[in-house]
Amino acid sequence: MKRGLVFYAVAAYLFLHVPLLILAVFSFNSSRFTMWQGFSLAWYREAFADRDLLESAANSLIIAIAATALATIVGTLAAYGLWKHSSGAASRAIAGSLYLSLVTPEIVTGISLLALFQWVFRFLNLRLGMHTVILAHVAFSVAYVVTVVMARLRTFDPALEEAALDLGASHYGAFFRVTLPYLAPGVAAAAMLAFTVSIDDYVITSLVAGVDSQTLPMAIYSLARKGVSPVLNAVSTLVVAGLGTVVLVSERLRAR
Amino acid sequence: MTAPVRRVFLTPAILLMITTFAVPMIIVGVYSFMSRGAYGGVTPPFTLENYTRLFDPLYGVILLRSFWIAGISTALCVLLGFPLALFIAQSGSRKNLYLSLVILPFWTSFLIRTYAWMFLLRDTGLINTILQSLHLIGAPLPMLYNDGAVILGLVYGYLPFMVLPLFATLERLDPSLLEAAADLGARPLETLWRVTIPLAAPGVRAGAILTFVPCLGTYLTSDLLGGSKTILVGNLVQNQFTTSRDWPFGAAASLVLMAVAILLMFAARRKGEDLL
Numbered sequence: 001m002k003r004g005l006v007f008y009a010v011a012a013y014l015f016l017h018v019p020l021l022i023l024a025v026f027s028f029n030s031s032r033f034t035m036w037q038g039f040s041l042a043w044y045r046e047a048f049a050d051r052d053l054l055e056s057a058a059n060s061l062i063i064a065i066a067a068t069a070l071a072t073i074v075g076t077l078a079a080y081g082l083w084k085h086s087s088g089a090a091s092r093a094i095a096g097s098l099y100l101s102l103v104t105p106e107i108v109t110g111i112s113l114l115a116l117f118q119w120v121f122r123f124l125n126l127r128l129g130m131h132t133v134i135l136a137h138v139a140f141s142v143a144y145v146v147t148v149v150m151a152r153l154r155t156f157d158p159a160l161e162e163a164a165l166d167l168g169a170s171h172y173g174a175f176f177r178v179t180l181p182y183l184a185p186g187v188a189a190a191a192m193l194a195f196t197v198s199i200d201d202y203v204i205t206s207l208v209a210g211v212d213s214q215t216l217p218m219a220i221y222s223l224a225r226k227g228v229s230p231v232l233n234a235v236s237t238l239v240v241a242g243l244g245t246v247v248l249v250s251e252r253l254r255a256r
Numbered sequence: 257m258t259a260p261v262r263r264v265f266l267t268p269a270i271l272l273m274i275t276t277f278a279v280p281m282i283i284v285g286v287y288s289f290m291s292r293g294a295y296g297g298v299t300p301p302f303t304l305e306n307y308t309r310l311f312d313p314l315y316g317v318i319l320l321r322s323f324w325i326a327g328i329s330t331a332l333c334v335l336l337g338f339p340l341a342l343f344i345a346q347s348g349s350r351k352n353l354y355l356s357l358v359i360l361p362f363w364t365s366f367l368i369r370t371y372a373w374m375f376l377l378r379d380t381g382l383i384n385t386i387l388q389s390l391h392l393i394g395a396p397l398p399m400l401y402n403d404g405a406v407i408l409g410l411v412y413g414y415l416p417f418m419v420l421p422l423f424a425t426l427e428r429l430d431p432s433l434l435e436a437a438a439d440l441g442a443r444p445l446e447t448l449w450r451v452t453i454p455l456a457a458p459g460v461r462a463g464a465i466l467t468f469v470p471c472l473g474t475y476l477t478s479d480l481l482g483g484s485k486t487i488l489v490g491n492l493v494q495n496q497f498t499t500s501r502d503w504p505f506g507a508a509a510s511l512v513l514m515a516v517a518i519l520l521m522f523a524a525r526r527k528g529e530d531l532l
Contacts, residue, residue, distance in 0.1 A: 009343040009354075012336065016361050016415065019372040022382060026375070034375075034385045074268040081265030090266060097273045103466075103517050105473020107490045108510045111497045112280035115507070119283055139276035142269065193363070200365045203475050207497065217367050224371045224480055228378060236368040247363040251356055 020240055027233035043234040053219055053235060060216040063130060064198040067137035071198075072191040074138070075145025076183070080175065082146070083153040098143040109140055110207035117208060128210035136208045137201065141194040148193060148254065152186025185253040192250035196243050281514070288507035298503050306508035315492070319512070322489040325403060325478075326471035329410035333418040333467045334460055336411065341422035341459075342452070345429070355423060362416035370409050370480050377405055377481075401483030409477040414470060418463040425459030426452070465524055469517045489513060 030040035047053055078098075082091050101109070113136045117128060156179065164174040180187075202217040209218065216239070223232045288306055290298040309315060344354045361369060376382050377399040384396040399405060429452065437447040475490035482488075489509055496506025 005339060005343045005346075008339045012340045013357055015412070016358065019376055019412070020361065020364070020369065023368075023372045023375055026382075034380060034382050074272055077265045078269030081262055081269070084265070085262050088262075090270065094266060094269055094273060097277050098269075100518070100521070101273070101277050103469050103521055105470060105490065105513050105517065107473050107475045107493050108284075108513055111493060111506060111510055112284045113276065114497060115283045115287060115503070116276070116280040135276065139272065142272060146269075196363050200367065202367050203494075207494075217365075220367055220371070221476075221480075224367075224374060228371075228375050228381070232371065233375065236365075236371060240364045240368055243364045244360060247360055248356075251359070255352065 023233050024237040024240070027230065027237045029230065032230050043230040044238075046231050047234045047238070050231070052214075053216070056214045056219040057216045059130065059213055060199050063133050063137060063213075063215060064195050066134045067141060067198045068191050068195045070134070070138045071141040071145050071194045072187060075142045075190060075194070076149050076180075076187050078142070079146045079149035079153060080179065080183075083150060098146055101140065102143040102147075106140075106201075106203040110136075110204040113139065113204065114207045128208055128213070130210075130213045132208045132210070133205055133213050133215070136204050137198040140201070140204060141197050144193050144197060145190040148190035149183060149186050151254075152183050152189075156182055189250045189253040192246050192253070196246055196250075200243065284507045284510055287504050288511050290504045292502045292504055295501075306505045307512075309505060310508055310512060315509075318487055318492055319489055321486075322472055325407060325410070325486075325488065326468050326474075329407050329414070329471045330418075330464050330468045332407070332411045333415050334464060337415055337418035337422055337463065338453075338456070338460070340415075341419050341426050344419070344423050345426035351427075355420075358416050358419050366413055367476065369413060370477055373405065373409055373412065373481060374400060377408075400481065401485060403482065403486055405481040406474075406478050406486050406488075409481040410471045410474060413477060414467045417466040417470070421462035421466065422456060422459040425456050425462075429455055461524060465520045469520060472516060473513050 026034065026036075027043055028039050028041070029036055030042060031037035078094060082095055085091055086095070113132075117132050121127065160182070161174050161178055164178045165171070169177065200217060201215075202221050205215050206218050206221070209215065216235075220232065220235060220239075223229060223235075287298050289302045289304070291301060291303055291305070293299045310319065340358070344351060344358070347354055374381070378384070379396040379398070379400070381400070383399065384393075387393045388396065433451055433455070434447055437451045438444075442450065473490045474488060475494050478486045478488045478491055479494075489512070493506045493509045493513070496502045496509065500506075
């Protein structure tokens with residue numbers, strides 16, 4: 001049975017990883033057809049010459065950085081507040097709604113935020129754009145931040161904080177000088193996860209984005225709907241390599 | 257910690273959850289009972305028509321089909337994920353490495369992983385090209401733009417969701433129970449069937465919910481791999497809020513999706529199990 005399990009696991013890992021590897025290999029193919037003709041960087045050159053793709057990549061980076069910063073701050077504070085006081089009604093309500101937001105199907109989150117923005121726009125002279133995308137991304141990534149920071153908090157010894165208080169630190173002083181430094185690897189890991197979910201999101205983003213805020217996933221999606229293209233293979237390879245690096249670093253930090 | 261200090265830490269999250277979760281859900285809830293406006297938008301009178309329409313045969317089929325595809329995909333994830341989780345749980349010091357190998361594709365772009373299957377499955381894709389050059393098939397097999405492709409994409413996308421909770425329960429499993437079964441004369445497969453699998457039930461339930469809910473609401477996979485043939489409830493919702501501009505109907509469909517997610521979550525909670 002043991003050997004069967006090993007064979008199975010090898011097959012399962014191949015299933016999980018080979019499709020992306022094939023995509024990466026063919027992004028270096030000099031032919032645009034699915035026949036290997038020789039090594040070429042032509043599709044990468046073409047991708048970097050595409051103003052539309054570059055602009056949407058820049059938008060994605062701006063959105064992801066802004067959303068990550070906000071979600072990490074809000075999420076870290078909330079995780080600490082919940083950890084300190086998990087039994088209160090407010091805490092239970094926040095924990096419950098964070099949890100619910102995590103299991104809400106993306107399409108539902110997307111249309112509910114769209115409905116919210118359109119309703120607010122009746123009273124304010126605003127339009128869909130980068131700001132609505134950033135707010136939406138903060139909304140769906142904050143639950144990830146809380147989950148990851150909370151996991152780190154569970155390994156924190158509250159006596160350390162009490163010692164700081166006994167030695168005359170204020171609550172804020174104890175938080176910023178004792179607890180937060182301990183949480184740092186968890187917070188960094190949480191930020192990286194928030195960054196990856198933000199930079200990858202298509203479903204919610206496409207609903208709340210305006211004409212001037214096309215993101216990279218939106219550009220990839222509209223290319224993919226037109227069909228397979230070697231330029232898209234090159235873009236995909238770059239995104240996967242970039243995100244893969246972020247995830248590996250984040251996993252390292254989390255394991256610390 | 258004093259109440260004002262606590263408030264400082266929790267207030268930003270409270271404000272965020274109220275404005276971006278509670279209020280939007282209430283708006284969608286109200287819209288789902290209203291009528292479609294002449295230029296999109298919503299108007300009174302209040303009505304139940306959106307919900308009754310959702311269950312009439314035309315749309316009921318879409319709903320049933322979504323449940324069917326999500327159910328099949330979830331079942332396949334259990335079948336494929338269980339042995340993998342078992343393998344990871346039994347691999348000692350390499351556990352973390354093997355687990356990372358499951359998590360890695362999960363965090364690296366769902367969209368691109370779906371696109372990878374378009375690249376493999378299309379008529380001029382890699383699989384058809386290889387089969388044709390080996391003269392195993394004459395004409396390309398139509399593998400893309402059907403229900404099978406959607407199920408494949410969902411299984412590929414959500415398998416990690418299944419493996420993680422399964423691994424968590426299997427890892428906690430007391431090895432002495434397995435030894436006891438062996439000592440009492442059970443063969444390995446018998447131990448698996450009568451000890452390991454029943455004890456892993458909480459993990460299976462958690463994984464099944466974590467897989468079923470996003471599969472049921474899928475929009476991206478069915479749109480890219482199912483083409484125009486496979487319309488699921490996620491696509492229906494998206495359509496009502498974009499091209500069809502029938503917000504009340506889309507809102508009703510969203511609430512049905514949301515209700516299923518909440519019911520499943522409470523079913524898991526009732527048993528005292530944590531999903532994450």
